[in-house]
Amino acid sequence: HPLSLxxxxxxxSYILATIVLLEKATAAAPRSVDQPxxxxxxxxxxxxxxxxxxxxxxxxxxxRVGVSAIQQxxxxxxxxxxxxxxADHSWSGPIGFASAVITLIKWRxxxxxxxxxxxxxxxxxxxxxxILSHAYPVGPxxxxxxxxxxxxxxxxxxxxxxxxxxxxGTGISSWATGLSVFDIxxxxxxxxxxxSREAPNDFFVAGNILDANTTLPGLRIQGGCKxxxxxxxxxxxxxxTLFSKFCNSSFSALEPGNPYVGNVNIQPYVSITKIPxxxxxxxxxxxxDNGTIYTPGMIECQSILSFGSAxxxxxxxxYKSFRNQLGYNNSSTQSAVIIDPLGAALIGLSGEITxxxxxxxxxxxxxxxxxxxxxxxxxxIAGKFGYTQPSLDIFADRIWLGVAHMTAGLGLLFRTSDTxxxxxxxxxxxxxxxxxxxxxxxxxxxxxxxxxxxxxxxRSYRLSIDSRLGSYVAAxxxxxxTRLYAGDEPLWDSRSHSGKLSGDERLNxxxxxxxxxxxxxxxM
Numbered sequence: 063h064p065l066s067l068x069x070x071x072x073x074x075s076y077i078l079a080t081i082v083l084l085e086k087a088t089a090a091a092p093r094s095v096d097q098p099x100x101x102x103x104x105x106x107x108x109x110x111x112x113x114x115x116x117x118x119x120x121x122x123x124x125x126r127v128g129v130s131a132i133q134q135x136x137x138x139x140x141x142x143x144x145x146x147x148x149a150d151h152s153w154s155g156p157i158g159f160a161s162a163v164i165t166l167i168k169w170r171x172x173x174x175x176x177x178x179x180x181x182x183x184x185x186x187x188x189x190x191x192x193i194l195s196h197a198y199p200v201g202p203x204x205x206x207x208x209x210x211x212x213x214x215x216x217x218x219x220x221x222x223x224x225x226x227x228x229x230x231g232t233g234i235s236s237w238a239t240g241l242s243v244f245d246i247x248x249x250x251x252x253x254x255x256x257x258s259r260e261a262p263n264d265f266f267v268a269g270n271i272l273d274a275n276t277t278l279p280g281l282r283i284q285g286g287c288k289x290x291x292x293x294x295x296x297x298x299x300x301x302x303t304l305f306s307k308f309c310n311s312s313f314s315a316l317e318p319g320n321p322y323v324g325n326v327n328i329q330p331y332v333s334i335t336k337i338p339x340x341x342x343x344x345x346x347x348x349x350x351d352n353g354t355i356y357t358p359g360m361i362e363c364q365s366i367l368s369f370g371s372a373x374x375x376x377x378x379x380x381y382k383s384f385r386n387q388l389g390y391n392n393s394s395t396q397s398a399v400i401i402d403p404l405g406a407a408l409i410g411l412s413g414e415i416t417x418x419x420x421x422x423x424x425x426x427x428x429x430x431x432x433x434x435x436x437x438x439x440x441x442x443i444a445g446k447f448g449y450t451q452p453s454l455d456i457f458a459d460r461i462w463l464g465v466a467h468m469t470a471g472l473g474l475l476f477r478t479s480d481t482x483x484x485x486x487x488x489x490x491x492x493x494x495x496x497x498x499x500x501x502x503x504x505x506x507x508x509x510x511x512x513x514x515x516x517x518x519x520x521r522s523y524r525l526s527i528d529s530r531l532g533s534y535v536a537a538x539x540x541x542x543x544t545r546l547y548a549g550d551e552p553l554w555d556s557r558s559h560s561g562k563l564s565g566d567e568r569l570n571x572x573x574x575x576x577x578x579x580x581x582x583x584x585x586m
Contacts, residue, residue, distance in 0.1 A: 065126075066122050066123040066125075066126035066127075067123070067126075069119060069122060069123070070119065070122075070123045070515065073115070073116075073119045074512070076108075076112070077112070077508065079108075080105075080108045080109065080112055083100070083101075083104065083105055083108060084105050084109075084197075084198040084494065085496075086101065087101040087102075087105045087198070087493075087494040088198060088494050088495060088496040090493075091203045091205075091493030091494050091495065092203055092204060092205055092206060092493070093205065093206070094205060095205050095207075095489055095491050097493060101494065102493075105198070105494055106200075109191070109194065109195055109198075112191055112194070113191035113192075113195070116187050116190060116191055117154065117184060117187045117188055120154075120183060120184055120187040120511070120515070121151060121154045121184065123515060123519075124153070124154075124180050124183065124184070124515075124518065125151065126523075127518050127519055127522045127523050128148050128149075128176070128180070128522075130522050130523055132145065132148070134522065137174065137175070137176045137521060137522045139173070139174055139176070139177070141173075147162045147173075147177065148176070148177060148180070153177055153180035153181040153184055154180075154184045155184070155188070156185070156188075159181045159184075159185075162177075176518065176522065179514060179517065179518050180518070182514060183511060183514035183515060183518070186507050186510045186511045186514065187511055189507060190504065190507040190508060190511060193500055193503050193504045193507055194500075194504045196497060196500040197496070197497055197500035197501040197503070197504045198494055198495070198496060198497075198501075199494075199495055199497065200492055200493065200494055200495070201492065201493075201495040202490060202491075202492060202495075203490075203491055203492060203493035203495060204488045204489070204490060205488065205489045205490075205491055205493075206486055206487075206488055207486070207487050207488075207489065208484070208485075208486055209274075209484075209485055209486075209487050210482045210483065210484055210485065211271060211272075211274055211276060211482070211483055211485045211487075212479055212480070212481065212482045212483070213268075213269040213270055213271050213272075213278070213479065213483070214269050214270065214477050214478070214479040215250075215268050215269020215270070215271070215278050215279075215280070215477060215478075215479070215481075216267060216268050216269060216278065216279055216280045216281065216473050216476045216477060217279070217476055217477065217478040217480075217481065218279050218369065218387075218476070219478070226400055226401050228475060229400060229401060229406065229468070229471060229472060229475060230401065230406055230409065230410065230468075232471035232474060232475060233403075233406055233407070233410070233464070233467045233468035233470075233471035233472075234410050234467075235471075236467045236470065236471060237407075237410070237435060237463065237464045237467040237468070238435060240434075240435055242260075242463065242466070243265075243463075243466045243467055243469075243470045244259050246467075246470070247267070247470045247473075247474070249270040249271075249272070249376070249379075250267060250268060250269050250270055250470070250473065250474075251265050251266070251267060251379070251470065252265060252266040252267075252268065252372070252374050252375075252379055252380055252381035253265050253266075253379065253380055253381070254380065254381065254382065255378075255380045255382055259379070262466075263284065263285060263286040263462075264282070264283070264284045265282070265283060265466070266280050266281070266282045266372050266374070266381040266384065267280050267281040267282075267283070267469060267470050267472070267473030268280035268281075268372075268374060268381075268473065269473075269477060270376075271374060271376040271485065272376050273376045273377050273487060273488060273489075274376045274485040274486065274487045275373070275374065275375050275376065275377075275485060275486040275487075275488070276373075276374055276376075276483050276484065276485035276486070277371055277372065277373050277374065277383075277483070278371060278372070278374055278483060279369075279370070279371045279387070280369075280370070280371065280372065280473060281367065281368070281369060281469055281472055281473050282366075282367070282368040282369075282370060282372070282384055283365060283366070283367055283368075283403060283465065283466065283469040284365065284366045284368070285342075285363065285364045285365035285366055285404070285462075285465070286363070286364065286365075286458075286462055287361055287362065287363040287364075287458035287459070287461045287462040287465075288361070288362060288455075288458050289359065289360065289361060289362075289454035289455060289458060290345060290360040290361055290362035291360070341365075341366050341367075342363075342364065342365045342366075342367075342402050342403075342404040342405060343362075343363070343364050344362070344363040344364075344404055344405075344408055345360060345361070345362055345363075346360065346361040346362075346363065346408070346461065347359075347360055348360075348361070348451070348457065359451075359454045359457070360454075361454065361457060361458050361461060363404055363458075363461060363462065363465070364404075365402070365403060365404040365465055367402060367403055367469065368384075368386050369386070369387060370384055370385050370386040370387040371384070371385050371387060372384040372385070377488060400472065401468075403465045403466075403468035403469040403472070404465050404468075406465075406468040407461060407464035407465045407467075407468050408461075410464060410468075435460060435463075435464075436452070436457060436460045436461070437451075437452030437453075437456045437457055437460050438450065438451060438452065
């Protein structure tokens with residue numbers, strides 16, 4: 063009776079085909095949103111059929127091996143009870159196996175290796191479909207698609223035509239809102255990977271690329287502002303004259319102003335280097351005197367404005383692989399040149415700028431709005447109006463906020479949407495995924511399952527009279543062995559037995575094969 067071997071061979075091929083299909087479906091999932099039927103539907107059907115048939119195929123072959131096992135002394139059941147357990151397939155499920163073990167303990171008898179190997183192989187077969195379904199689950203998948211986008215983004219072609227007064231107006235307008243550049247230019251600002259977007263000292267300005275990944279030209283600003291304190295600053299925080307001498311000896315001041323708003327005195331000095339990087343260093347002296355509060359201080363700012371390109375991630379809002387490129391020539395032949403963001407922020411402290419024709423243009427409706435954005439609050443003490451000065455740390459952060467807005471404003475003014483860029487777009491969809499941990503466990507269980515079948519087949523598979531060990535074979539053996547109930551009352555007439563197998567202790571008598579089925583063997 064070779065049917066079980068044929069079925070087992072076909073089933074093994076089915077398992078291999080299922081695993082190959084699952085691996086191919088997993089590999090294909092990130093490549094396309096619309097998966098073909100063979101990768102989208104068929105794996106689920108094959109897994110469902112595997113879960114339904116795996117234990118049945120296993121039990122079919124083990125039942126065939128069991129017929130041969132009871133004919134050999136080395137593999138035969140140790141008791142008549144075990145014969146019935148084998149015939150009833152008590153080894154094919156946890157409840158039947160547990161019931162048999164309890165009876166073994168109760169009667170203090172031992173079962174054969176055949177029974178335990180059958181049970182072990184079936185337990186492995188029961189667990190395998192569950193683990194395999196977890197090894198290749200359907201889950202969220204990011205599909206990568208190569209495409210072309212035309213974002214409204216920074217264009218280096220228009221950088222030579224910038225109007226510095228428009229630059230100042232754009233930067234001042236957004237700075238006056240008191241919001242960060244991320245609140246206003248959210249999807250156009252990119253930070254280095256791993257950095258904070260709360261108070262960045264390094265960011266890249268380009269355009270809105272939505273969820274795409276691409277490389278765009280843009281502006282990069284680096285630097286920051288902080289309270290200035292070292293040996294050279296001793297005494298200067300109390301004396302603006304010493305501060306001016308320090309600045310004049312350190313570098314030439316760029317139109318040093320002396321804005322005096324209310325009772326607030328802010329004296330900025332700034333030094334700017336040449337392109338390709340607008341590298342600036344500035345020192346700011348500030349003080350508040352409202353009659354009762356006198357709080358002077360000094361701020362040091364540094365900034366580097368660079369023109370170049372970077373690799374951008376729209377979903378994460380980060381940039382990397384910045385490449386510095388010469389995008390602007392700050393030559394004297396231009397009628398108007400762009401203003402370094404740090405210099406533009408400090409010019410903005412005065413509240414006005416002078417146009418080429420000599421006219422003074424106000425940058426604010428009220429200079430008190432500027433002071434409010436810098437952290438000053440109006441107050442009245444002893445009948446005199448003045449301003450309470452913020453801490454130096456807050457003031458430094460507010461100045462750098464202005465630098466950031468001046469930079470983002472430049473990126474906004476240079477925008478065009480007439481250039482196409484290659485991009486990679488990621489779409490969130492569902493598809494077949496792979497869990498490496500469960501895949502390993504699946505392979506381990508399949509290996510144990512096959513090893514168990516091979517072991518019991520080599521050990522017990524022989525010629526037999528039937529294709530499976532079932533109730534007929536057990537009943538025939540019981541009927542032919544008259545010694546089992548010799549001299550006893552029939553079971554159905556006895557009041558000493560419960561009618562259950564576990565209640566008939568006569569079944570714990572040894573089962574001796576004696577090759578009693580050998581005369582009828584007619585096939586495999």
